[in-house]
Amino acid sequence: MGLMTARPSSAKFVVEDPCFLDADQCFDWQSQFGNNHPLKLEIGFGMGDFLIAMALRESQSNFVGIDFSQNGIQKLLAQIQARKLKNIRVVYGDVREKIPLLFQDGELDTVYINFPDPWPRKRHFKRRLIKPAVVKLVAIKLAPAGNIYLATDSEPYALEMLEYLNAEPLLQNMNRESGCFAERDHLPKTKYEKSFIYAGDKIHYLEYFRVGENEGLLNREESGELNQPEEKSMSNDELLTKKFTEAEAKAQDACDLKQVADNLADAGDKQWAEKVYRKTEDKAEDSLDLNWLAYSICVALGDKEWAGKLYKKAEDQAEGSLEFNWLAYSISETLGDKEWTKKLFQKAESAPENIRELCDLAGSIIETLGDRGWGIKVYQKTEGMAEEYSEFYELADNIYIKLGDKDWAKKLFKKAEDKAEDCSDLLSLAERISAKLDDKEWARKVYGKAESLAGDSGDFCELAASLFQNLRDEEWAMRLYKIAESKAQESYEFCWLAESLVENLGDKKWAEQVYKKASAH
Incomplete structure (x- = not known):
């Protein structure tokens, strides 16, 4: 389980950099960039690799990135300066506040939203970025025929996005048949995106355009892109050869080519697979590409010598703790080289971006090398760096799982309790204290604190469900x-409440009454 995503801070953050904009009013973007090129916005740019790739690819476009990660902003600004890019500006803050202030209606040519936090727990749904109000805001700021591109690895979130975006009258889905696309070949892949693809996870891509001047614009299905003619009668071998040939020709980058080569190897054509792996090596852009390529070559072809050379290239290009960590794991798994693995873990320890990376590193050291002592030292270093609730919470969880050290975990959970900011924080903490430490008395006290901070119907509903499941206190x-019922205002809140009543208390009669209220709203 990874660290919970940070939330926007109200604290002032300013960087002395010409590409950093500290403003709360509409810009004259033409004066800012010195031209009237199309203006494109990325919401939540992470470490900035997508924005950098787009700025390099489209020198005749201007890009703005908005994020509230201070570390991500500083890293992006460093990349901008290193590449001497003139067509990117960076803004710190919550997009829901910044977009209305910075852009005029109809001013944006394109908006990109790549992998917004899905906040998978029901009680966190209200923290999700893609909500009707944000969809409306983005649609208004888009120029007629302007596009919005979204990507997520969470299917439930993708379905929710579709619901909200399809309901917006200013937007038209480019895939009216299924809603989402399985691929997105015309835009660069982020490292985050490639990590999902390499791991075999499904990504959901959504594409919309702003209706207006192009209301008659055909979607992909109508233009024939999705309506391919039926295949003439072919043997299975002929059909496979045709499919692989088309896939190889269509591949845009190393990630795409490696998938083709992997499929060829699985189909038994290792000679063809090797040729495509060679192409993949030529297309590799970073340590992640080279690492996964080496792994595949070792597993699919058994060529450890070639894999070793690629791993060395990957090491030379690795940036940051996480990439060294991944590389160490791959080398240990495929080559079994413990000394090389250890050296890579040492590099990973010297270059952490955040506490999550140190937590992951400590776990990897313990699992891969069996070096519990080194893992403990890394966890101790992590504790010294921790400041926020989520950091203490996740560190405690890791230490309990990886080391089984209840006493240390308890101390860290106590620090997390002191740093908790809202009902959701305390609720998650109470669940961990009850489940991991089996300390029902402490959990009860934390639930009490959570109740004092509960605000809306969802808070009280989730609190009731969690409390019943962990403490079996039906009366409470x-x-x-x-209280949740009295505070519910929206139909979905009544539905959640009714579902929870049946699931936890088995009270179908009460649930039926609540469902009726949902219908009325």
């Missing part, structure tokens, strides 16, 4: 459910 849970 019922009282909280009643």
Whole structure:
């Protein structure tokens, strides 16, 4: 389990850099960039690799990135300066506040939203970025015929995005048949995106355009892109050869080519697979590409010599703790070279971007090398760096799981309790204390604190469900459910409440009454 995503801070953050904009009013973007090129926005740029790739690819476009990660902003600014890019500006803050202030209606040519945090737990849904108000805001700022591109690895979130975006009258889905695309070949892949693809995870791509001047624009299906003629009768071998040939020709980057080569190897054509792996090596852009390529070559072809050379290239190009960590794991798995693995872990320890990376590193050291002592030292270093609730919480969880050290975990959970900011923080903490430490008394106190900070119906509903499941206190849970019902305003809140009543208390009669209220709203 990874660290919970940070939330926007109200604290002032300013960087003395010509590409950093500290403003809360509409810009004259033509004066800012010195031209009237199309203006494109990325919301939540992470470490900035997508924005950099787009700026390099489209020198005749201007790009703005908005994010609230201070570390990400500083890293992006460093990349901008290193490449001497003139067509990117960076803004710190919450997009819901910044977009109305910075852009005029109809001013944006394109908006990109890549992998927004899915906040998978139901009680965190309200923190999700893609909501009707944000969709409306982005649609208004888009120029007629302007595009919005989204990507997520979370299917439930993709379905929710589709619901909100399809309901916006200013936007038209480019894939009216299925809603999402399985591929997106015309835009660069982020490292984050490639890590999902290499791991075999499915990504959901959404594409919309702003209706207006191009209301008659055909979607991909109508233009024939998705309506391919039926295949004439072919043997299985002929059909496979045709499919692989088309896939190889269509491949845009190393990630695409490696997938083709892997499929060829799985199909038994290792000679063809090797040729495509060679092409993949030529297309490799970073340590991640080279690492996964080496792994595949070792597993699919058994060529450890070639894999070793690629791993060395990957090491030379690795940036940051996470990439060294991944590389160490791959080398240990495929080559079994413990000394090389150890050296890479040492490099990873010297270059952490955040506490999550140190937590991951400590776990990897323990699992891969079996070096518990080194892992403990890394965890101790992590504790010394921790400042926020989520950092202490996740560190405690890791130490309990990897080391089984209840006493240390308890101290860290206590620090997390002191740093908790809202009901959701305390609720998650109470669940961990109850489940991991089996300390029901402490959990009860934390649940009490959570109740004092609960605000809306969702808070009380989730609190009631969690409390009942962990403490089996039906009386307390019922009282909280009643508060949740009294605070519910939207149909979905009544539905969540009804579902929870049936699931936890088995009270179908009460749930039926709540469902009726949902229908009325």
